[in-house]
């Protein structure tokens with residue numbers, strides 16, 4: 448593994464596929480101009496909208512999102528995580544909430560279907576029933592072993608509340624954990640940063656957390672604060688509240704140092 452720059456992209460995705468891809472492309476280009484070699488996009492980067500509209504356009508969103516990720520990876524010679532997008536599941540009328548990791552040749556490295564679905568009545572009055580349109584994945588997320596970039600573990604948004612999933616990634620050797628999200632503004636203000644820092648600290652791994660921000664559609668408000676966190680839990684970069692990027696250096700020497708100073712992974716009893 449070498450030292451390199453990574454970027455977590457922050458978007459306000461809306462119910463308009465082409466508009467979202469254009470916004471994402473602009474920010475990917477900005478991240479690449481600043482030297483990023485690994486770039487992450489947030490959950491539902493290509494479409495945020497009413498569930499029924501997302502389903503109706505599911506085939507087009509899935510096709511265009513995958514094509515877009517491969518095109519960006521090849522054009523800019525980067526490894527890219529397509530935070531998530533819907534992929535229709537045969538004979539269900541539903542989709543998988545899917546994240547995809549693509550290499551600079553446009554080849555798929557790994558893929559994960561979100562396991563934990565956000566079926567929550569948030570105290571601000573908004574009700575979420577992700578399972579009404581999404582089929583839960585049944586497999587633990589993969590870790591992609593990269594000589595150059597380190598071992599890359601995948602997850603999506605609400606997963607962040609389930610530490611056992613991240614322990615699995617740590618067991619598999621994850622050095623860098625992606626947590627692309629569309630956190631609600633209401634839960635985000637109290638939980639987002641704490642949960643992300645906990646996952647980084649307890650697994651002594653980098654966390655790259657691309658995010659949705661602002662008013663995506665209707666009453667849907669997302670928290671923003673795309674961040675990159677180091678294995679000690681220090682926030683290296685924070686994109687704030689507007690669309691933009693958080694960029695930070697990923698360093699193998701820092702991973703080794705923190706794992707030496709705080710060998711908690713080696714002291715596990717259970």
Ligand SMILES: O=C(O)CNC(=O)[C@H](CS)NC(=O)CCC(=O)C(=O)O
Pocket residue numbers: 490491495496565575576577604605608628629630631634635638667
């Ligand atoms: O709502 C949409 O339009 C698209 N859906 C999402 O982006 C997903 C599933 S509803 N959001 C979350 O998982 C938020 C989790 C969260 O906020 C928490 O754990 O507190």
